Amino acid sequence: xxxxxxxxxxxxYDEQKLINSLRKSGADKAVAEAIVKKIESExxxxxxxxxxxxxxxxxxxxxxxxxxxRYNLRTAMMGLGPAGFFFEKFIAKIYQEQKFQTRTNVxxxxxxxxxxxxxxxxxxxxxxxxxxxxxxxQDAKTDVKVPMYILSRFNDVKNxxxxxxxxxxxxxxxxxxxxxxxxxxxxxxxxxxxxxxxxWDYPPKKGIKEIIDLYAVYPITCLTTLTQTEKDKLxxxxxxxxxxxxxxSSILNKIELSHNRIKNVLKEANxxxxx
Numbered sequence: 001x002x003x004x005x006x007x008x009x010x011x012x013y014d015e016q017k018l019i020n021s022l023r024k025s026g027a028d029k030a031v032a033e034a035i036v037k038k039i040e041s042e043x044x045x046x047x048x049x050x051x052x053x054x055x056x057x058x059x060x061x062x063x064x065x066x067x068x069x070r071y072n073l074r075t076a077m078m079g080l081g082p083a084g085f086f087f088e089k090f091i092a093k094i095y096q097e098q099k100f101q102t103r104t105n106v107x108x109x110x111x112x113x114x115x116x117x118x119x120x121x122x123x124x125x126x127x128x129x130x131x132x133x134x135x136x137x138q139d140a141k142t143d144v145k146v147p148m149y150i151l152s153r154f155n156d157v158k159n160x161x162x163x164x165x166x167x168x169x170x171x172x173x174x175x176x177x178x179x180x181x182x183x184x185x186x187x188x189x190x191x192x193x194x195x196x197x198x199x200w201d202y203p204p205k206k207g208i209k210e211i212i213d214l215y216a217v218y219p220i221t222c223l224t225t226l227t228q229t230e231k232d233k234l235x236x237x238x239x240x241x242x243x244x245x246x247x248x249s250s251i252l253n254k255i256e257l258s259h260n261r262i263k264n265v266l267k268e269a270n271x272x273x274x275x
Contacts, residue, residue, distance in 0.1 A: 086240060104118065122165045182202055
């Protein structure tokens, strides 16, 4: 049985891969296998992987909203666009969970020109700049031109003294972050140039998905009990993560949800943030 990927490429259907993705969402083995059996009864030659995903998502949602939210994570990340402004804020939240101090959207004068820095990080005495590359397409990749360009920006600001978190501080590291994937050349150039790279699945087993799961710092866009319009309103109110919502649940009154809906949203939010 062949499956059509987002890119149009035909690949063999992989039952175990589907089971593994369902298990990673929190579903137990019996539930995952039952969902796969149901999906396989509806497969046909050349079926779109997107359709398989939608079937799995809906079946998971019927069992657990929190499982469906985790399963929907990569798509939810794209909900932080289209410009990527909220993605930058979300990346800052990820590092805050790791005990970094952060600043977003900082303007700095380099040796040659001025630069808008997406995120600044500080832990102990090390300060890093983060440049975010947001993609709204499922199969889009960050190619080698991006780290080449960002390296030139980093070289223009590194080792200059700025008032960042305190006076007379310097930026000594640079991290490139994307919500999708890097090309092989981009990774090779980044590693060779001393840049740090973070994507959906890079570094291996330490990518964005693993960090989100480890620290339970899920974007607000993954919640299944909210409409897209409601998620957009929360983002504008600076409620970026599910943890933000749990910490300030009264914000749901500002987007005019009913009492019953608030209960359902908070139930899902608490399930997601409880390890």
